[in-house]
Amino acid sequence: MAVIEISQDEANTLIQMPKVRINDEIWHFPGRGRSINIPLLSEDKRNNFLLDIWRGRLELNKITYQNRVHQMIILVRLDLTGKPHKNPDEEIIIGPHIHIYQEGYADKWAYPVSPDSFSDLTDQWQTLKDFMTYCNIVQEPNIIAGIE
Numbered sequence: 001m002a003v004i005e006i007s008q009d010e011a012n013t014l015i016q017m018p019k020v021r022i023n024d025e026i027w028h029f030p031g032r033g034r035s036i037n038i039p040l041l042s043e044d045k046r047n048n049f050l051l052d053i054w055r056g057r058l059e060l061n062k063i064t065y066q067n068r069v070h071q072m073i074i075l076v077r078l079d080l081t082g083k084p085h086k087n088p089d090e091e092i093i094i095g096p097h098i099h100i101y102q103e104g105y106a107d108k109w110a111y112p113v114s115p116d117s118f119s120d121l122t123d124q125w126q127t128l129k130d131f132m133t134y135c136n137i138v139q140e141p142n143i144i145a146g147i148e
Helices: 008-016 124-134
Strands: 019-021 026-028 035-042 048-055 063-069 073-079 097-100 110-112 137-139 142-144
Parallel strands (some): 019 137, 026 142
Antiparallel strands (some): 035 048, 097 110
């Protein structure tokens, strides 16, 4: 698979770009071992994005929220649980962490989650709302609780 890179300025612009749902479809929050990929658009309808939600199969609290552009480029990913992450500079990030696109490294860099941006990481719904705010999703998709 070819690696697609964008500049840091473009990534920053795309992260901050207001995003909206494409329609009023109802999405069910995924059950264990499942995922959903929700299409989004920029407000000007020029850019397509995806909001991905993954749930772990065995560990109930293992959830990943991700925002992508151009189908493949991960702009932001929030990992709530899992193994410690090793950054390209060998720094180890333990606990919940957020990946933010870095030119030349894609999503390889992770940072500790700031309580200024994420108010309660133990609440999956609040964390999803905080993630959508962080990614500037100004018109949220219709997501309801799924069946376990």
